Amino acid sequence: MNPSYKLSTAFFCQAKERLLASLSDTRLHYTRIIRASRELCWEFLIFVFFNVRVHRIGGKDLFLQDNSPAMPPFLETIAVKTKSSFEMVNITSHVNKVVAKSKVNQGNLMVFTPHTTTAITINEDEPGLVADILRKISELVPKGEGYSHDRIDSNAHAHILASIIGPSVSIPIIKGKAALGTWQSILFIELDGPRNRRIMVQIV
Ligand code: ZN
Numbered sequence: 610m611n612p613s614y615k616l617s618t619a620f621f622c623q624a625k626e627r628l629l630a631s632l633s634d635t636r637l638h639y640t641r642i643i644r645a646s647r648e649l650c651w652e653f654l655i656f657v658f659f660n661v662r663v664h665r666i667g668g669k670d671l672f673l674q675d676n677s678p679a680m681p682p683f684l685e686t687i688a689v690k691t692k693s694s695f696e697m698v699n700i701t702s703h704v705n706k707v708v709a710k711s712k713v714n715q716g717n718l719m720v721f722t723p724h725t726t727t728a729i730t731i732n733e734d735e736p737g738l739v740a741d742i743l744r745k746i747s748e749l750v751p752k753g754e755g756y757s758h759d760r761i762d763s764n765a766h767a768h769i770l771a772s773i774i775g776p777s778v779s780i781p782i783i784k785g786k787a788a789l790g791t792w793q794s795i796l797f798i799e800l801d802g803p804r805n806r807r808i809m810v811q812i813v
Contacts, residue, residue, distance in 0.1 A: 700720070700797050
């Protein structure tokens with residue numbers, strides 16, 4: 610959960626209790642009015658800094674409108690079993706299912722791989738282009754070129770490519786859908802397979 614959201618929720622709940630107590634007291638006197646006024650100043654500050662509004666109805670009753678996101682970040686994990694050492698897996702349909710499940714209409718999604726020898730990119734899932742990308746990146750950082758890390762587990766080329774391509778992508782969510790272009794797909798890149806991998810999708 611977003612720390613500021615947590616803080617603001619706790620804070621305005623306390624403010625609500627104090628304000629309700631002072632406004633419902635029939636023996637309202639000067640000190641209580643001062644205190645209530647001070648609370649209203651706090652309400653203003655809460656609204657400015659935390660985007661949480663405190664409304665009053667009929668002078669005494671209150672309802673609180675929290676303009677912060679209604680839900681904490683939504684997180685799901687996608688499991689992928691790769692079949693070869695170098696491979697691209699189109700995970701767009703899986704990510705779309707997570708977006709639909711989250712019910713977020715307007716927001717942002719992040720696809721993240723928590724592995725050091727995989728990467729995520731967005732591009733066209735056309736077999737010729739996929740083969741071109743895999744061939745070019747393997748030429749860019751060939752396997753077994755005397756890398757220091759190869760003394761441990763012979764996969765330095767995969768680590769280097771993972772760092773160059775990157776472990777995540779971020780996509781806007783518009784009208785409940787990932788705003789990908791017509792020819793764009795979310796592609797998971799295996800650089801040291803075959804292995805069981807997991808990919809996180811977080812939606813805010
Ligand atoms: Zn390694």
